[in-house]
Amino acid sequence: MTSTPLILNKVLVPKEFNKVASSYDFATKMSQGYQDDLDTSAQRMELKGNEKLLDLCCGTGKSTLACLKQLPNGYIIGVDNSEGMLKEAKHKFAEEINSGKICFLLQDAMNLDFPDNSFDAVFMAYGLRNMPDYQESIRGIYRILKPNGKLCIHDYSLSKNIFTKAYWFILGYGFIVPLCTFLSRSSKIYTYLIKSVLTFLSPNEIKFLLINNGFESVLVQSHASWRKPILYSIIGTKRT
Ligand SMILES: C[S@@+](CC[C@H](N)C(=O)[O-])C[C@H]1O[C@@H](n2cnc3c(N)ncnc32)[C@H](O)[C@@H]1O
Incomplete structure (x- = not known):
């Protein structure tokens, strides 16, 4: 499950996110449906509203906002290892941080510093793909849930279908890289995005990664419009 060719890049990923942190929200605004998709995935978790949730690889807090909408009486910890991305998130959620509803921590998602069985839910948006070892990452999440x-x-995530891969290739190199490079003046992280998706697990492989590591009732759901063939929510429950 280790994707060796990208490992070096993955070590450098947080540094690259530091470089684009201040333009990240603007770049994602150009990606139609970015926040709606996060909201949909958070809704699909069917939370009760009072859970303690970990937003893993929270970035500038777009995924945190999606989770917050589902947790009127809950508590969220956002974790990321890019100081620049966290700075943006802390700025946006200053009020919620002051009221004790949200807290942001600088941590490596591969080495989570939380006790066993400490969260009701974990939301990981655009994060697993950046992990140097997918299996180790899922085991770490399982431990703290x-x-x-x-x-x-x-x-x-791309199914093992040549048309889906071609679609992502054209979308990535034809639109995402040029547009985001123009907006952020940095192409490295966006070129990495395209490559990392091409070498990531398929939706079915993610499903079995979860099942093989102790999750049950695993459901794979796609998203709307142009993201339908390439974006998924994969939700599972830790065995009791
Ligand atoms: C594409 S952003 C997603 C941010 C947010 N979840 C969202 O939906 O907008 C990926 C984030 O993962 C973080 N990241 C990458 N590798 C990480 C690691 N090993 N530990 C913690 N965060 C990591 C990056 O710093 C970046 O902020």
Whole structure:
């Protein structure tokens, strides 16, 4: 499950996110449906509203906002290892941080510093793909989830279908890289995005990664419009 060719890049990923942190929200605004898709995945977790949730690889907090909408009485910890992305998130959620509803921590998602069984839910949007070892990452998440806790993986993923790969290739190199490079003045992280999706697990492989590591009731759901063939919510529950 380790994707060796990208490992070096993956170590450098947070540094590259630091470079684009201040333009990240603007770049994602250009990606029609970005926030709606996050909202949909968070809704699909069917939370009660009072859970303690970990937003893993929270970035500038777009995924945190999606989770916040589902948790009127809950508590969210956002974790990321890019100081620049966290700075943006902390700025946006200053009020919620002051009221004790949200907290942001600088941590490596591969080495989570939380006790066993400490979260009701984990939301990981556009995060798993950046992990140097997918299996280790899922094991770490499983450890900190409470029994019956829910995990949602929200990410770009391509089925083993040549047309889906061609679609992503054209979308990536034809639109995403040129546009985001223009907006952020940095092409490295966006070129990495395209390559990392091409070498990532298929939706079915993510499903079995979860099942093989102790999750049950795993459901794979796609998203609307032009993201239908490439974006998925994969949700599972930790065994009791
Ligand atoms: C594409 S952004 C997604 C941000 C947010 N979840 C969203 O939906 O907008 C991916 C984030 O993963 C973070 N990241 C990458 N590798 C990480 C690691 N090993 N530990 C923690 N965060 C990591 C990056 O710094 C970046 O902020």
